[in-house]
Amino acid sequence: MYPLGNHCIMSSQFKFFSLAALVFYSSVFLYCSQPSSLPNVNDPISLSGSTMGTYYKVTVAELPPSIHPDELKAAIDRLLEKTNAQMSTYISDSELSRFNQYRKTDWFPVSSETALVVEEALNIHQLTEEAFDITVGPLVNLWGFGPSGGKGTILSQEKINSTLKKVGSHHLQSRFTPPSLKKDIVDLYLDLSGIAKGFGVDHISAYLVSIGINDFLVDIGGEMKARGHKNDGMLWKIAIERPVIDKQEIQKVITLNNKAIATSGDYRNYFDKDGQRYSHEINPKTGQPVQHRLASVTVLAPSCMRADALATAFMVLGPQKGYQLAERERLPVLFIIKGADGFFEKATPEFNKNIHSKG
Ligand code: ADP
Ligand code: MG
Numbered sequence: 001m002y003p004l005g006n007h008c009i010m011s012s013q014f015k016f017f018s019l020a021a022l023v024f025y026s027s028v029f030l031y032c033s034q035p036s037s038l039p040n041v042n043d044p045i046s047l048s049g050s051t052m053g054t055y056y057k058v059t060v061a062e063l064p065p066s067i068h069p070d071e072l073k074a075a076i077d078r079l080l081e082k083t084n085a086q087m088s089t090y091i092s093d094s095e096l097s098r099f100n101q102y103r104k105t106d107w108f109p110v111s112s113e114t115a116l117v118v119e120e121a122l123n124i125h126q127l128t129e130e131a132f133d134i135t136v137g138p139l140v141n142l143w144g145f146g147p148s149g150g151k152g153t154i155l156s157q158e159k160i161n162s163t164l165k166k167v168g169s170h171h172l173q174s175r176f177t178p179p180s181l182k183k184d185i186v187d188l189y190l191d192l193s194g195i196a197k198g199f200g201v202d203h204i205s206a207y208l209v210s211i212g213i214n215d216f217l218v219d220i221g222g223e224m225k226a227r228g229h230k231n232d233g234m235l236w237k238i239a240i241e242r243p244v245i246d247k248q249e250i251q252k253v254i255t256l257n258n259k260a261i262a263t264s265g266d267y268r269n270y271f272d273k274d275g276q277r278y279s280h281e282i283n284p285k286t287g288q289p290v291q292h293r294l295a296s297v298t299v300l301a302p303s304c305m306r307a308d309a310l311a312t313a314f315m316v317l318g319p320q321k322g323y324q325l326a327e328r329e330r331l332p333v334l335f336i337i338k339g340a341d342g343f344f345e346k347a348t349p350e351f352n353k354n355i356h357s358k359g
Helices: 012-018 069-086 095-101 111-128 134-142 157-164 196-210 306-330 349-353
Strands: 023-025 045-049 052-058 170-177 179-181 214-222 223-227 236-241 248-258 260-265 270-274 276-279 294-301 333-339 342-347
Touching: 023 294, 045 069, 052 069, 052 196, 069 095, 069 111, 069 196, 095 248, 111 134, 111 179, 111 196, 111 306, 134 157, 196 214, 196 223, 196 260, 196 306, 223 236, 223 306, 236 260, 248 342, 260 306, 270 306, 294 306, 294 349, 342 349
Parallel strands: none
Antiparallel strands: 023 236, 045 052, 052 214, 170 179, 214 223, 223 260, 236 248, 260 294, 270 276, 294 333, 333 342
16 A cells, blocks of 8 residues: 555655655556666656756656657756746746836736746636635745745734735736736736646646657646556556655545646645644735645646646635535545544545546
8 A cells, every 4th residue: 555665766865855745656656767778668667857846757658669768858857947937936037037027017928838827827716716816926925935935934914914915816917919917016926836837747748748658647746647548558546645744645546547636735835833834825815824624635637737726726715615616616626634533535526536446
């Protein structure tokens, strides 16, 4: 049930990165290959590296003979570098950072990728009763969860209220022709950290399909997309992590059939103060980090950017409101909630319908 320790992927470097993962592999840990050596025809290929403050890992069931693993890894690295240069708030001259620094309210040209992600973020904002809001950046930074760090301090309501004035997706517009963004207050500051990893997963997946690779699992920090089958003809299997601190334990093993999956939780990026957990998902209405009994949320969706953003939104909405919305919208969502005797699960009927096996 828990074979991770036996496998070569758990090098100390990977152990560090895997702490950030909210969903991790089970069976894919069984496969290890050296990217620099040519594989046997039936060996799976596993390529990994770091991006977006976490790891990425791409497992391909079978590589066409014309594609060398090193070349594929270089292409994936280039794609991810491009995405970071577009959407990262951790890069001061990224497209997004330049928009954030822009002191005017006219249209600001961006890449079609950034416009797409912002557009999807605005859709999810509507769908989630405004719980997902990429303009929450100033509050993320104020609480110390942003690029400058500094988390650990409880803020005064006065400080929160003055920052809340800079927040709200109604201040933001996006368009595709030509791709551009527009803000109606110059202090608006976008944070795509709650959706960009998912986009990165979708982007790599689309690239793999475009070069004729149709059986793969792409993972960036636990946000994943599976397509096709493993080498043994079975669907890709992944483990949903039990939301515990400093340990990797399996809550549930599921099988993914051409779907994306994302998890958000309160147990990887947070601080505790006076017995209260403050985690990095911020409620854009109150300006407060989420403080409820929801430990993690896992969402299945056709695209990983959608799953990623929805998982963040459900963390904000919490176990009751979140579950009601997920049920009403018929979304496949698993809530793991802290109870008096440990964790308990609450899954929507769509979630149970969409997972193909349990462990
Ligand atoms: P992880 O990065 O661990 O996958 P999430 O996907 O839940 O976690 O993203 C959390 C990040 O999203 C935060 O660190 C912050 O940058 C940003 N964020 C926080 N609250 C919100 C929110 N309400 N809407 C959109 N983005 C948010
Ligand atoms: Mg996420």
